[in-house]
Amino acid sequence: DAKTTQPPSMDCAEGRAANLPCNHSTISGNEYVYWYRQIHSQGPQYIIHGLKNNETNEMASLIITEDRKSSTLILPHATLRDTAVYYCIVRPNTNDYKLSFGAGTTVTVRA
Amino acid sequence: GAVVSQHPSRVICKSGTSVKIECRSLDFQATTMFWYRQFPKQSLMLMATSNEGSKATYEQGVEKDKFLINHASLTLSTLTVTSAHPEDSSFYICSASAGRGEKLFFGSGTQLSVL
Numbered sequence: 001d002a003k004t005t006q007p008p009s010m011d012c013a014e015g016r017a018a019n020l021p022c023n024h025s026t027i028s029g030n031e032y033v034y035w036y037r038q039i040h041s042q043g044p045q046y047i048i049h050g051l052k053n054n055e056t057n058e059m060a061s062l063i064i065t066e067d068r069k070s071s072t073l074i075l076p077h078a079t080l081r082d083t084a085v086y087y088c089i090v091r092p093n094t095n096d097y098k099l100s101f102g103a104g105t106t107v108t109v110r111a
Numbered sequence: 112g113a114v115v116s117q118h119p120s121r122v123i124c125k126s127g128t129s130v131k132i133e134c135r136s137l138d139f140q141a142t143t144m145f146w147y148r149q150f151p152k153q154s155l156m157l158m159a160t161s162n163e164g165s166k167a168t169y170e171q172g173v174e175k176d177k178f179l180i181n182h183a184s185l186t187l188s189t190l191t192v193t194s195a196h197p198e199d200s201s202f203y204i205c206s207a208s209a210g211r212g213e214k215l216f217f218g219s220g221t222q223l224s225v226l
Contacts (some may be wrong), residue, residue, distance in 0.1 A: 036217075043204050043217035044115070044155070087154075098145055099206070099215050101155040 004088045009106040018075040020105055022088030030094050033064060035073045037084040044087065047073065048066040078109045114138055115207050117218025124195055125226055132190045132221045133208045134205030140185035141207035147213070149202040193226040
């Protein structure tokens with residue numbers, strides 16, 4: 001019952017922006033878009049989340065379309081350490097609501 | 112940001128023994144914690160939701176008698192893999208919610224190898 005669709009993999013060049021797309025056409029009104037990443041053999045790391053407005057923090061920017069059916073995570077200047085599996089997840093913004101992980105996008109940053 | 116500590120990071124045990132994994136929220140109180148399992152080259156699979164002071168809620172297909180979860184305090188949840196077998200070998204990860212539940216923070220994971 002995957003609620004998001006992401007490309008399985010993508011490459012990007014070190015120093016360039018990486019744009020990671022995510023489709024979530026069945027998103028509900030109370031669901032937020034979350035992005036996490038997992039570097040090999042580590043626990044997932046929170047990146048950013050948003051409801052409908054674009055968001056930016058020290059790690060990335062999140063662009064959500066006006067109809068909320070898709071979003072793009074932007075890593076402004078990719079480094080080799082950004083190589084990871086990136087997960088786009090939709091979830092209500094409550095304490096006890098689980099995160100359900102799909103397959104994610106394997107991002108490889110190349111020198 | 113909030114820190115979730117998971118211990119041990121790696122454990123090797125003999126088949127038939129039990130293994131306990133601890134998950135602690137270090138600088139916040141977590142009424143809800145989640146336990147995940149991840150097999151090689153696969154995504155994280157939710158095993159159970161752990162609520163402080165009450166019984167855990169297990170996902171379909173996860174044996175509650177085999178994977179014992181205890182969440183006795185607001186900062187500690189434990190997962191015990193009872194009578195472990197080689198097929199239980201996996202990467203186990205916990206997560207906890209801080210504040211209003213906006214973010215879930217994850218432990219660093221425990222690699223369990225059952226011989």
